[in-house]
Amino acid sequence: MNLYEQIEAYISDTLSPEERSDFERRLAQEPDVRKAYEDWLYTEAVVQKHEAAAAGAAQLRAVLEPLTREHFREKAAAAPRTGRVRKLVFAAVAVAAVLLLFVLTPASIDRYPVTPMPNVVVRGATDHGKEGGQLFNDQQYQAALPHLKAAADGNPEDVMAAFYYGVCLLKTEQPGTALPVFEKLLQSSSAYQEDSYFFAALCAYKTGHQELAKKYATAVPSNNLYHKNAVRLLKKLD
Amino acid sequence: MHTDQRYIEALRKNDSVLLSEIYRKYAPSITAYLKSKGADTEECGDIFQESLIDIFKLAADGKFVLTCPFEAFLLLICKRKWINLLKKKSRSGVTKSLDDGYQYLKDNTDAEASAHAQQMEQEALVMELLEQLSERCREIIRASYLSDSQQKLAEQLGVSYAYLRKKKSICMSELIELVNHNRHQS
Numbered sequence: 001m002n003l004y005e006q007i008e009a010y011i012s013d014t015l016s017p018e019e020r021s022d023f024e025r026r027l028a029q030e031p032d033v034r035k036a037y038e039d040w041l042y043t044e045a046v047v048q049k050h051e052a053a054a055a056g057a058a059q060l061r062a063v064l065e066p067l068t069r070e071h072f073r074e075k076a077a078a079a080p081r082t083g084r085v086r087k088l089v090f091a092a093v094a095v096a097a098v099l100l101l102f103v104l105t106p107a108s109i110d111r112y113p114v115t116p117m118p119n120v121v122v123r124g125a126t127d128h129g130k131e132g133g134q135l136f137n138d139q140q141y142q143a144a145l146p147h148l149k150a151a152a153d154g155n156p157e158d159v160m161a162a163f164y165y166g167v168c169l170l171k172t173e174q175p176g177t178a179l180p181v182f183e184k185l186l187q188s189s190s191a192y193q194e195d196s197y198f199f200a201a202l203c204a205y206k207t208g209h210q211e212l213a214k215k216y217a218t219a220v221p222s223n224n225l226y227h228k229n230a231v232r233l234l235k236k237l238d
Numbered sequence: 239m240h241t242d243q244r245y246i247e248a249l250r251k252n253d254s255v256l257l258s259e260i261y262r263k264y265a266p267s268i269t270a271y272l273k274s275k276g277a278d279t280e281e282c283g284d285i286f287q288e289s290l291i292d293i294f295k296l297a298a299d300g301k302f303v304l305t306c307p308f309e310a311f312l313l314l315i316c317k318r319k320w321i322n323l324l325k326k327k328s329r330s331g332v333t334k335s336l337d338d339g340y341q342y343l344k345d346n347t348d349a350e351a352s353a354h355a356q357q358m359e360q361e362a363l364v365m366e367l368l369e370q371l372s373e374r375c376r377e378i379i380r381a382s383y384l385s386d387s388q389q390k391l392a393e394q395l396g397v398s399y400a401y402l403r404k405k406k407s408i409c410m411s412e413l414i415e416l417v418n419h420n421r422h423q424s
Contacts, residue, residue: 004411008403012388039414046364048383053298056250060294063252064287071265072283115262160255189241191259223309225263 003033007040109202109236112229114171117164128154129161136164141171152181159190166199175206186216198226201233210237242308249294260290264309268316277320285323289315296358306350314351315358360421367416375409382406 001009009015010023026033117133132147145168151161162181169178182200185192201216214237220230248256269282277285289312296302304311368376378395382402385391392402 002407002411004407004414005404008407008410012403014403036414039418040410043364043410043414043417044383046361047368047379049299050295050361050365051380051383053295056298057291057295060249060252060291061287063254063257064290067257067261068283068287071261072269072279072286115258189244191244191256223263223267 003036004040007037010037011040109205109229109233112198112202112226114167115225117160127151129158132161132168133164136168141168144168145172159185159188159192163192163196166196166203170199170203170206175203179203179207179209194221194224195226198224198230198233201230205233205237213237240304240306240308243304245308246293246297246302246304249290250297250300260308260312261286264312267309268313271313272316272320275320276324281320281323285316285319289319292358292362296354296361302354304354306354310348310351311354314348314355318355318359363420364413364417367420368413370416371409371412374405375412378402378406379409379413 006015006019006023010020015023027037028034116137128147129151132144132151135141135144135147145165148161148165148168151158152165155161162185166178166181166185169175169181179200182196182203185196186200197216197219201213201220204210204213204216214234217230217233217237220227224230245256245260247253248260265286268286269279272282272285273279292315293312368379371379381391381395382388385394388402389399392399395402397405
């Protein structure tokens with residue numbers, strides 16, 4: 001038997017007791033034998049892992065593809081320009097006016113991105129979380145509120161429902177009620193913990209708790225989606 | 239273990255909430271970075287998605303422990319995939335260093351992320367070299383790790399148990415030597 005046949009026989013436990021102890025002695029004393037054995041184990045483990053992962057990778061790809069399409073699609077090409085110059089000038093003036101209004105509005109801290117609630121596009125959804133989520137994604141915050149409250153109250157572990165319930169409260173001008181919701185999310189290590197720092201800061205600001213707002217806004221990590229909003233809020237607090 | 243290990247588990251368990259969060263948090267910055275290096279939107283999407291699948295394969299057996307922020311690791315994998323794509327396309331016109339513009343520079347994060355990436359690349363090399371073996375060798379090696387019993391496998395392949403074991407040792411020695419040879423070359 002050559003070395004690799006011996007390794008195979010040792011691993012598949014088909015060596016005689018004498019052959020086994022002889023091979024173990026060589027493993028202990030001969031670095032080349034030891035290395036060949038370790039190389040075998042490593043290669044075997046890698047192949048086994050990747051072969052077993054193949055089916056899972058296909059499933060994961062199916063889940064990721066819609067997300068990739070959603071996040072990496074090209075913006076629709078601009079429509080060809082038609083019409084008279086006068087119309088264009090009018091449109092430009094209108095856009096400028098809207099932008100000016102946008103910049104000068106005192107409530108600029110309310111301009112924060114809201115990501116759609118995931119997993120709600122289910123036909124015939126009957127549970128509160130999904131129904132509330134669909135309404136939330138349609139920006140019907142007042143209508144979404146009781147559903148998301150029921151989902152969050154019904155399952156304290158459901159951090160997603162709690163988070164979107166909190167955002168819904170904020171959108172319906174109830175920052176005082178929203179603040180403890182976000183503060184509870186800060187205590188967990190959930191996916192919504194980092195985002196909750198910004199929303200807690202905003203709620204604290206709107207309810208006049210300036211120091212608390214500062215504390216939470218400062219804690220928003222620089223790589224967080226809401227970091228720019230937190231910086232804007234901190235500037236208002238200074 | 240880093241707190242971002244939750245993203246590794248999300249990939250292993252197809253957790254759509256956390257997977258959405260990965261895209262929401264990291265796709266914009268990684269896209270901006272890759273575009274600054276010449277990638278188009280479709281290439282950015284492919285690189286991002288395939289990097290996540292590679293991380294899943296690395297962690298598939300549940301033993302992988304993330305020791306750096308997920309963003310740093312993902313960014314490094316995306317960077318390397320883009321470099322490989324450029325090499326394949328022999329694309330010119332990228333004058334800036336690929337490390338310009340966007341790096342994750344907290345503590346020794348880069349070193350940790352590089353160690354993870356190296357592990358991933360070594361495993362990918364093994365699987366790539368497996369493809370260079372004969373069809374019979376590939377069949378025997380693959381099937382032997384998916385089958386409960388080697389004796390049953392021998393029956394399925396229409397060979398004796400002794401032949402299967404001898405052939406497997408020959409195929410494994412070929413694969414191990416190929417891996418060692420390629421490692422020394424790189």
